[in-house]
Amino acid sequence: MQISPLLENLIESLRALPGVGPKSAQRMAYHLLQRNRNGGLHLSKALHEAMTHIGHCRSCRTFTEEDECNICQNYRRQMSGQLCVVEMPSDIPAIEQTGQFSGRYFVLMGRLSPLDGIGPREIGLDLLQQRLENESFHEVIVATNPTIEGEATANYIAEICAMYNVKVTRIAHGIPIGSDLEMVDGTTLSHSFSGRREIKL
Amino acid sequence: MQISPLLENLIESLRALPGVGPKSAQRMAYHLLQRNRNGGLHLSKALHEAMTHIGHCRSCRTFTEEDECNICQNYRRQMSGQLCVVEMPSDIPAIEQTGQFSGRYFVLMGRLSPLDGIGPREIGLDLLQQRLENESFHEVIVATNPTIEGEATANYIAEICAMYNVKVTRIAHGIPIGSDLEMVDGTTLSHSFSGRREIKL
Ligand SMILES: [Zn+2]
Ligand SMILES: [Zn+2]
Numbered sequence: 001m002q003i004s005p006l007l008e009n010l011i012e013s014l015r016a017l018p019g020v021g022p023k024s025a026q027r028m029a030y031h032l033l034q035r036n037r038n039g040g041l042h043l044s045k046a047l048h049e050a051m052t053h054i055g056h057c058r059s060c061r062t063f064t065e066e067d068e069c070n071i072c073q074n075y076r077r078q079m080s081g082q083l084c085v086v087e088m089p090s091d092i093p094a095i096e097q098t099g100q101f102s103g104r105y106f107v108l109m110g111r112l113s114p115l116d117g118i119g120p121r122e123i124g125l126d127l128l129q130q131r132l133e134n135e136s137f138h139e140v141i142v143a144t145n146p147t148i149e150g151e152a153t154a155n156y157i158a159e160i161c162a163m164y165n166v167k168v169t170r171i172a173h174g175i176p177i178g179s180d181l182e183m184v185d186g187t188t189l190s191h192s193f194s195g196r197r198e199i200k201l
Numbered sequence: 202m203q204i205s206p207l208l209e210n211l212i213e214s215l216r217a218l219p220g221v222g223p224k225s226a227q228r229m230a231y232h233l234l235q236r237n238r239n240g241g242l243h244l245s246k247a248l249h250e251a252m253t254h255i256g257h258c259r260s261c262r263t264f265t266e267e268d269e270c271n272i273c274q275n276y277r278r279q280m281s282g283q284l285c286v287v288e289m290p291s292d293i294p295a296i297e298q299t300g301q302f303s304g305r306y307f308v309l310m311g312r313l314s315p316l317d318g319i320g321p322r323e324i325g326l327d328l329l330q331q332r333l334e335n336e337s338f339h340e341v342i343v344a345t346n347p348t349i350e351g352e353a354t355a356n357y358i359a360e361i362c363a364m365y366n367v368k369v370t371r372i373a374h375g376i377p378i379g380s381d382l383e384m385v386d387g388t389t390l391s392h393s394f395s396g397r398r399e400i401k402l
Contacts, residue, residue: 039217
């Protein structure tokens, strides 16, 4: 059967969401039409605004619709002298929830992966270097994921920090290997922060 | 921490989708921003079009952006002389998938619920009566959900059909009591169609 083309299109488009298969997409579409058209309209507007207006912070590269994000603009964040390097913007809320860190962030938007053509410049390490030069950090905490590429990226960052005489630490491996940082529970992530160790070259 | 207001708003708005809690809403928002902005924009447009342009078929009351839906417009569907009455538009794709029914539908958009002020007119029974008068059906299959209200609605429809001398059947109870028609697997639903029985007043 061919149901309404607009409805078919909505069901198809909902599959852009992670973890949404054909069955749940259908359920979502009917639910909105039957019970929550206002919610559907709000979502439509929120999506459009987010997709078109959210760019990257000029200091830390995380998502923001401003020139500089809220965290970078926060003066108290600067006082700690700590910089936490993560792979993706979605890692930041996970770390914030542990309450263990009150410094600034730097978001790589990926990790080193030479085979995919992702080198130091692609993950913004030139900008990171600039920040090490211009701001006064006493510690860089590398919180890349515990994968082979994440480790290689951590080592590369440690080498850069050595050039600027800044102490580098790596969050402890309490995190199950192969899983994503943002999916880890708060306690594990909290432990991995307190158990961080210096990267020795 | 206050992340970007547009991002917060997107996460909040995603919770309009059924089964989406704060954690998955966050995951969805970051996923779209990080990996699929085009998908997010398509979804925004599809939502807006569906929420604003999809109305109800003038014959069967299901969702359509046309005056009359595809099924009602299909001449062959008329030939079967069967009319299947369901509670919600989302019940139609579930029934279509069984391949057991090739007649027309009538969608109540609810069920009788006097305590909530939902009487015969609110579920379109005046329009159903009109159709029984003007079209030639030899069987009305009542496929309301096997709940107390669904059964009461079925009996009410049976009384109307009796007035027009049209045979009424009820789909068999193979469906687990208390669950929703649209969530039932195809085999069970298929059995409930073939095992339907006449409603005796
Ligand atoms: Zn920033
Ligand atoms: Zn119709």
